[in-house]
Amino acid sequence: MSAPEKRKKIFSGPCDFMLGVADLVQLPNVNVAEIAFAGRSNVGKSSLINAVMGRSIAHVSKTPGRTQQLNFFNVGDHFCLVDMPGYGYAKVSKTLRDQWDQLIGDYLRGRANLKIVFVLIDARHGFKDTDLDLLNMLNEAAVATRILLTKSDDVKKPELDRIKAEVEHRLKKSPASFPLALPVSSWERSGIEELQDIILGLI
Ligand SMILES: Nc1nc2c(ncn2[C@@H]2O[C@H](COP(=O)(O)OP(=O)(O)O)[C@@H](O)[C@H]2O)c(=O)[nH]1
Ligand SMILES: [Mg+2]
Numbered sequence: 051m052s053a054p055e056k057r058k059k060i061f062s063g064p065c066d067f068m069l070g071v072a073d074l075v076q077l078p079n080v081n082v083a084e085i086a087f088a089g090r091s092n093v094g095k096s097s098l099i100n101a102v103m104g105r106s107i108a109h110v111s112k113t114p115g116r117t118q119q120l121n122f123f124n125v126g127d128h129f130c131l132v133d134m135p136g137y138g139y140a141k142v143s144k145t146l147r148d149q150w151d152q153l154i155g156d157y158l159r160g161r162a163n164l165k166i167v168f169v170l171i172d173a174r175h176g177f178k179d180t181d182l183d184l185l186n187m188l189n190e191a192a193v194a195t196r197i198l199l200t201k202s203d204d205v206k207k208p209e210l211d212r213i214k215a216e217v218e219h220r221l222k223k224s225p226a227s228f229p230l231a232l233p234v235s236s237w238e239r240s241g242i243e244e245l246q247d248i249i250l251g252l253i
Contacts (some may be wrong), residue, residue, distance in 0.1 A: 057246050060253075063126040065103050070119040074156045078122055083129045083253040084163045088154075088184060089170030091136035094200035097236040098170065099133055102245055108133050118146060120157060129253040134167075138180035154184070158191035165252040166194045168245075173199035173233055176213045177220055185224050195227040196248065202233035202240065 051059070071077055089095045096108035107123060121133040134157075137150055158164070167188055171181060188195045197217055202210055210233060217231045232248075234241030 053247065053250075056250060057243065060126060060128050060250065061102065061104055061246055063128075065105070065107055065123055065125045065131070067107070068122040068124050068130070070121045072119040072153070074153065074160070077120075077157070077160070080122070080130045080163055082127060082163065083165045084132055084161055085129050085165055085249055085252065086132035086134055086167045087170065088134040088167055089136065089200070090138035090172070090178065090180060092139075093136070093170045093172050094236060095133065095136065095170050098198070098200060098234060098245075099131065101234075101236040101239060101242050102249075103131070118149060118153070120153070129165075129249065130163075132164075137184065138178060151187075155187060155191075158187060158193050161193075164193055166196055166248075168196050168198050169227075170198050170200050171217060171231070173202040173205050173210055173213055176216050182220075185227065189224055189226045192226055195224065197221065197227065197231040198241070198245065199231050199233040201235060201237075203235040203238045 068078060069076070087095055087099055099108040100106050118135045120135065123131040123133070125131055134154065135150060169181065169184060171177060185195065199214060199217065205213070214231050214233065218229060221227045221229055232241055232244060234245060
């Protein structure tokens with residue numbers, strides 16, 4: 051099967067919501083590869099997941115910081131897509147932040163089939179402290195990580211190049227992370243096929 055055929059088969063095939071998990075005891079048993087997406091609230095995670103899957107599966111929210119659960123989707127029994135709860139929203143209480151740390155920490159340590167966590171970073175701003183906290187957790191758990199620079203349509207090329215270089219420089223301190231960041235735009239659908247191919251290479 052050619053690469054475009056394979057892409058079409060998997061990313062246009064069935065994609066079913068399995069469950070939302072707020073507590074680790076509820077984690078499903080998954081026999082296929084697990085592919086997760088994480089990022090600050092409002093970074094464009096839902097839009098990107100929808101662009102990758104070519105349909106609306108993740109809720110594009112105007113009120114960030116609310117979903118505190120891991121959402122599992124079964125993509126045609128080929129892989130399991132995990133939408134991780136957003137973080138870094140200023141108005142969230144310390145209790146909720148602690149819950150997030152606990153849930154994500156336990157999740158990252160406990161998943162044998164977790165192939166990669168894509169960490170979404172706003173191409174207009176680069177890393178924030180909370181992103182670096184997550185990178186540290188991913189390193190400690192030795193989970194493969196790859197940075198996606200979202201909303202790249204909204205930054206001029208020289209600025210995008212500058213932020214990308216800055217992010218990649220910081221990644222030298224993150225051995226679990228792939229050294230290059232991939233710019234994406236859900237609005238212009240740029241970088242989406244590359245991202246699909248990365249996923250196909252892991253499942
Ligand atoms: N310029 C631009 N804006 C985007 C893009 N993707 C999402 N957004 C906007 O960013 C905001 C947050 O998007 P959403 O997908 O809900 O982010 P989430 O909170 O991370 O799930 C919304 O206003 C989107 O319209 C993109 O590719 N380019
Ligand atoms: Mg969202």
